[in-house]
Amino acid sequence: MSPPQAAERAPSTPRAEELPSRQRRKEARPQELLDAALALFVEKGFAATRAEEVAQRAGVSKGTLYLYYPSKEELFKAVVRQNLGALIAEGQEAVAQYEGATGDLLVFLMMTWWGRVGGTPVSGIHKVVVAEVRNFPDLAQFYADEVITPADALICSAIQRGIDRGEFRPVPLHETALALMAPVIFLALHHHSVGACPVHGCAQVDPAATLRVHLDLVLRGLQVRGAGEGQA
């Protein structure tokens, strides 16, 4: 509306020193698009997220989105793949290098995960996967390979370490791993669904406190001297 800015809208006069070079922006595009898509898919789900919204949030036009991803479905899969791939790697070396008590290792893993991922949009990817795997069957295998199997292996190896070192009583590995992980995943899902809605008269969930109580319970339950054998 005022004359000066007319020049800014013109696409042919970028000043060299302050605008990110065209090359830089181009390289950053895919990541920006994936980030925008992740946020929106987590918030609204796949179907309710419009392609144009993703583009807007990434600061590009609708057409540009389709320059990088040939369809909304492919964009969705790219989002899932990218975020799931990065998810597991973080924890794996921690187990390999850990020196202390196994109980502490588990506490460290869970707490670190919650702090680094649980409260962030990245954990929302679980919600999206849970909601949509059945509509995108090839994601199932991917999720199994990239998340379930390595996470299971990670936790199982930690539990095995505890048993081997005489810290834990012998327990079925997979089921115990599941019992350990379930509340973590649950908290992430809750955080991005009901937990994100303004609800009156419903006790808010405190993730850190819940994790602490959960670990306290389960670690006591893993102790070798835990007398009384539970009920079958």
Added chain:
Amino acid sequence: MSPPQAAERAPSTPRAEELPSRQRRKEARPQELLDAALALFVEKGFAATRAEEVAQRAGVSKGTLYLYYPSKEELFKAVVRQNLGALIAEGQEAVAQYEGATGDLLVFLMMTWWGRVGGTPVSGIHKVVVAEVRNFPDLAQFYADEVITPADALICSAIQRGIDRGEFRPVPLHETALALMAPVIFLALHHHSVGACPVHGCAQVDPAATLRVHLDLVLRGLQVRGAGEGQA
């Protein structure tokens, strides 16, 4: 709700003497539509399920669906109400009348839930709610009021009973309830998402075994004499 009608639920076994007169059909319609809607919402999600699909699966035309439910959203709410409303009430009765050890009560509640709901489409409602609740704000309040709050109260009352009777050590109620329920919810979510897809090379989840191990762990952790050291 009362035993006799169990037979009516099976949609494929009309007895010869009761030809489906207009009147009979009208009475059965809501249930047939809710069943069809539940199955489809759980399989594909709310947004991806077309109203016409629901009608077709219930054996009626698109228009008939709208004779019974004024919109897809209201249909969804009716599904939630119908399937979860009665559920909580049953559990509350069970807790009130139970006579034995509290640990056994918890085992009973969990196992009954899995048998009655966990393996059925009803538990898939959790998946749908997790996926779509942020797009239906009033559903969030409804779900909090009708499901989360009473379920939490139910479990908390059972834990309190254990503490009062000296069976459990004192623990924070809500967090413990969450730690108890999380794996149950998690199993249901898994069952209706990744668990429903054919996946190779990934250990299948055995719900009953997992629940058993989970309860064993947690109940040991609740025991009064598990004095131990807690976590760092």
Added chain:
Amino acid sequence: MSPPQAAERAPSTPRAEELPSRQRRKEARPQELLDAALALFVEKGFAATRAEEVAQRAGVSKGTLYLYYPSKEELFKAVVRQNLGALIAEGQEAVAQYEGATGDLLVFLMMTWWGRVGGTPVSGIHKVVVAEVRNFPDLAQFYADEVITPADALICSAIQRGIDRGEFRPVPLHETALALMAPVIFLALHHHSVGACPVHGCAQVDPAATLRVHLDLVLRGLQVRGAGEGQA
């Protein structure tokens, strides 16, 4: 909701002396349906009026309406025909039998028409015809034959009477008739459209006052000694 009235709803127990006999009701049906349809067509227009509403207002079911009129279009035409047919007849004998001054005759005709028809739903038929003739071409001829032509003849004959008796100066008959009638029709249309809406800050139209002023103006304009010849 209270027991006694259950009997009233039952269609099989009419008490002979107070309910209209089935025969009576059957005979009254078409008129009841036409009245209901007229009211609704005038209020909401043809397209926005639902067949079921008409039936409800007439106290019958949807199916019954179709027993008497094979389609909504035919119902509409019947409404127009019935109400237009009766409309003109009323005025015609008034002219034939009138004895007094012609100016008074015109005043009498207009005022009587407004009192008897203008303020009632019947005048709304004009609105409906104006709105829909182009979608129901065969009504155009009907309207021309049943309303325009006889109404024009009626007014023209009155004007001619005035000229013949030396009360009015010679004027073109048809155009003068139109100039006389237009405000009457206009008031009826207004009454059933904008005049029926709650509008703030817009002077309400007073039909009687407007008619009085209109007649005063036009009758002065018709006077033989009205000196000065107006502008062409």
Added chain:
Amino acid sequence: MSPPQAAERAPSTPRAEELPSRQRRKEARPQELLDAALALFVEKGFAATRAEEVAQRAGVSKGTLYLYYPSKEELFKAVVRQNLGALIAEGQEAVAQYEGATGDLLVFLMMTWWGRVGGTPVSGIHKVVVAEVRNFPDLAQFYADEVITPADALICSAIQRGIDRGEFRPVPLHETALALMAPVIFLALHHHSVGACPVHGCAQVDPAATLRVHLDLVLRGLQVRGAGEGQA
């Protein structure tokens, strides 16, 4: 609004040198859509006109229409605004600047209106408003504010001018304005309803002649020296 663009209004005469580039077309779209909508709304009414028809007549697809107007109702309001908004303003100017006899001013206003609007689709808006305003309550207010009130003010001010200058006898302003305008509106309504249908044996209405006679009558009726007797 300014003379040069008059040539652009003709939709069928693109000059060879201005090929319809994307940009040019975008600029012309709103006008093309409004013209198409006006024609169809007047012909068939608001409810009976399908959004897709409007788009087709404007030479675009269904979706494009919704790019410019968010709903059929908003499209209708835009049609009313565009076509009637400027109209009143013109009349107000004409009254303010007029120098001659008030009777001539009224003749000028009416004749100009008929020439500029009465015989064109624009005057059909009255028909649509009369037919549908009760179904769109906010449109009623809009129409009252934008059309009825200013038009009434316009005519009243002209009559007042005549009274002030001793040309007219004192008359009630609003009622006289209505009596003046009613035949004009009536002619427009007729022109777009019965007048648009092929009818046999019914005297055709000659708008110009009718207006001339109407004005002649009323202006005589307004003259100060027509002392006469009024009506009983």
Added chain:
DNA sequence: CATGAATGAGACTTCATTCAT
């Protein structure tokens, strides 16, 4: 490369009409 105007398939919803009871 990037844009955003344009498209048209498809979703939800309404309602005139039919027909078994």
Added chain:
DNA sequence: TATGAATGAAGTCTCATTCAT
């Protein structure tokens, strides 16, 4: 004869995707 449950064509509006600029 009267009912009202059922149907399905049709309408409004959305949005993923394309393509001229």
